[in-house]
Amino acid sequence: MSRRADADRSRLRFGDAINVGTLGLRGRRLRSTLTALGIAIGIAAMVAMLGVTASSEADLAARLDALGPNLLVVTPGDSITGDAVEFRSVATDMVARIGPVESVASLTPVSATVRRTSYIPEGRTGGIAVVASDAGLLQPLEATVADGVFLDEVTQELPVVVLGSVAAERLGIRDVDMSLRVHVSGYDLAVVGILDPVPLAPNIDRSAIIGLGAAASLFDVVESPLTIYVRTLDDQVDAVRTVLPPTVQPDAPSEVNVSRPSDLLAAQEATEMAFTGLLLGLGAVALLVGGVGIANVMVISVLERRAEIGVRRSLGATRGHIRTQFVVESTLLSGLGGVGGVAIGAAITVGFARSRGWVVAVPLETLSLGIGLALVIGALAGLYPAAKAARLDPAEAVRPTG
């Protein structure tokens, strides 16, 4: 009889296998939810960490892009004898003559202090440096004025001052409309402008800037620039970098430091990445614990469902079918946690990035990776309980267990 030949093979359709796997979860909702939560927390931690990292990277990339990686900063290094190195006063002009240099500006230290008024004790300078510059300082730095104007060819000869953002805040000056004056070592100078923060040259934020002309007529100015800012063509950064030291100090090029602020920013960000790696590790530990939790719950579930397993065996289920049922159940359970965890992690990323004003970047790979990881953990966690279930005696159903 064809019926008999056909009948001696048990078959479980794919859809039915999935269905049977969900039955155990649907029957024990609270337990399933709590177990899935363990996985969800681990996945959420990992997705959030990867998402926050990606967002911060995207933000850094956007910032570097805006600032431009083609800014070089030249500062005096150390001489062989350990004496302070002083640049020649013509150094700035020399650098400007290098072909691929787009713009140059320099800061020259002025031995003066700035206070709100002459009544403020002389020692309370608020950590604000007084520097002298020509009218072109803003171009290489791509700095912008928050209020008022910067020095120009005329005002750089006059007793006026432009404040960096932090300096203005420390002096209690918010805008230039009040025609305020600050006291700079014996002279009251009018504040004509306040700068926005300059991320590539944060020292300018804490400076009061006067014109080179004014500095020469009012104060003793050391005739050598302290810092030279050089903006080059994008593809010539390395070439310019190489020729800068001999241009600035032809007789002692080794006494010149050339740095690239965008490198510093990237390095600073890399440090934060290392911290992220640690948190990622913590997420992995949470996942491991979640996986063990699932295995544990599944083992208990198998013990409780001996009768059900026996009945299924009596209905024709092979050992393989029983094994499949429990692996599917455990995989689905963990996958559920994975989906929840990915959602939580993405929400955390969005919230965190928004609160920091970053670009929100939740990499799609992270989402699929999170769910995939949960599925793999679930399948692995289900292997042992499933094997245990498959080994149970089919006669289990006829034993009076209740």
Add this chain to the structure above:
Amino acid sequence: MYPGPPEVHALTGVDLTIHAGDLVAIVGLSGSGKSSLLILMGALDRPTAGTIRLDGDDLATMRDRRLSAVRGSRIGFVFQQFHLLEHRSALDNVADGLIYRGTPASERRRRALQVLERVDLSHRATSRARQLSGGERQRVAIARAVVGDPSMVLADEPTGNLDSASGAGILDLLRSLNATGTTIIVITHDQSIADQFPRVVEILDGHLSERRTAGAPS
């Protein structure tokens, strides 16, 4: 010299033939070996010696995979504790009787509904198992056992968890199924239940003896 627990022969010298269409009661006290007989007849395990033939095929030599298939396709089980999935509907429980035969879901439900009609429960098809009375649950279990059109139905103390009225109803149902051609074997410890069957096999200390009763109305 002989490692392991001492060997116990639960059944010895058993020779029993049941024909298609039979209505048989196997009666014995606990410890008599009737559970072992049930396990062997139900292909739930293999004997250490001897042969068991179902439709001519020797179960004693079959591997686990094939034995599972034989259980699923040729034997319907009815248990004392019903063993239904409590949170599933009566219809789903019956349809599950075909799940390991690769029958498509729509076909399973169609046949399950037919069988529920035969056991007079079509009006409760969508009720969850836990909402049913004991008698109704056992009807669902019987429906699940016969939905695959098995060669025989093995009922292990089918009335053991029921009051006498529901129990009588279940026995009536089994008899009416037998009347339409299903082979039915009931295992019980209760002599008064066994007496209602046309053929009674008594089991004591692993040995069988048979008697024909006048037979209850068949």
